[in-house]
Amino acid sequence: MAEPEFHRYETREALAEALASGVAAVLAGAIATEGVARLAVSGGSTPKRFFERLAQAEIDWADVTITLVDERWVPEDSERSNAAMLRRHLLAGPAAAARFVPFYEPSAMPEEVFDTLNDRFHRIGRAFDVVILGMGTDGHTASWFPNAPGLAQCLDPATDDTVAIAHPPSQDEPRVTLTFPLVVDARFLALHIEGEEKLQTFAAAKGEGPVEEMPVRAVLQADRREPLQVFWAP
Numbered sequence: 557m558a559e560p561e562f563h564r565y566e567t568r569e570a571l572a573e574a575l576a577s578g579v580a581a582v583l584a585g586a587i588a589t590e591g592v593a594r595l596a597v598s599g600g601s602t603p604k605r606f607f608e609r610l611a612q613a614e615i616d617w618a619d620v621t622i623t624l625v626d627e628r629w630v631p632e633d634s635e636r637s638n639a640a641m642l643r644r645h646l647l648a649g650p651a652a653a654a655r656f657v658p659f660y661e662p663s664a665m666p667e668e669v670f671d672t673l674n675d676r677f678h679r680i681g682r683a684f685d686v687v688i689l690g691m692g693t694d695g696h697t698a699s700w701f702p703n704a705p706g707l708a709q710c711l712d713p714a715t716d717d718t719v720a721i722a723h724p725p726s727q728d729e730p731r732v733t734l735t736f737p738l739v740v741d742a743r744f745l746a747l748h749i750e751g752e753e754k755l756q757t758f759a760a761a762k763g764e765g766p767v768e769e770m771p772v773r774a775v776l777q778a779d780r781r782e783p784l785q786v787f788w789a790p
């Protein structure tokens with residue numbers, strides 16, 4: 557198991573620039589060798605600056621499929637929608653030409669459309685070229701929340717499902733998320749965190765303890781050829 561590679565930046569702007577240029581290079585490489593590239597990004601508030609820099613990259617965005625690592629089960633007119641945030645900050649400028657695959661379907665509960673979602677994400681193709689994860693100060697990543705109902709399905713290393721549903725008590729709505737195998741199969745896998753509190757959380761997650769208590773541990777402990785790339789700024 558390769559140790560994570562930790563990249564520390566003086567400012568969040570410098571981090572956004574570096575991460576955006578690294579991701580653009582990986583996507584351009586995938587397009588050059590395979591004709592297509594697949595990118596999955598997390599929502600939340602941290603990635604906005606990074607999205608805005610990446611959106612300006614001069615690559616063949618028409619050959620790129622972009623999706624989310626996870627979504628809150630809300631329509632895109634909700635301020636909680638990751639898809640809406642991604643459309644606003646990433647699907648702009650040159651990157652507007654990319655194909656975006658969202659999660660949300662108008663249904664009361666995600667369970668009603670699980671097969672539709674599972675099939676949709678199977679169709680994207682098995683391995684993502686790039687997956688960008690965020691992390692909460694509770695040690696969750698994606699929508700893999702500590703001890704949440706549905707967490708086992710999210711983390712099952714043997715599942716063929718591409719998506720899982722979680723009902724974290726700490727969250728206002730159900731969550732849908734990519735499953736563990738799809739995330740850790742990514743060629744370039746990065747964890748993008750900012751601030752002192754998340755640095756402490758990361759340090760705690762690297763320590764001993766159950767994965768269920770800090771699900772980001774599943775990524776830190778994953779047996780990958782390429783090391784996890786951690787991007788941090790104060």
Ligand SMILES: O=C(O)[C@H](O)[C@@H](O)[C@H](O)[C@H](O)COP(=O)(O)O
Nearest residue numbers: 598599600601602690691692698
């Ligand atoms: O839907 C989400 O919220 C994300 O996908 C989630 O995993 C996020 O990366 C962390 O919660 C960090 O969120 P912040 O960037 O807002 O701290």
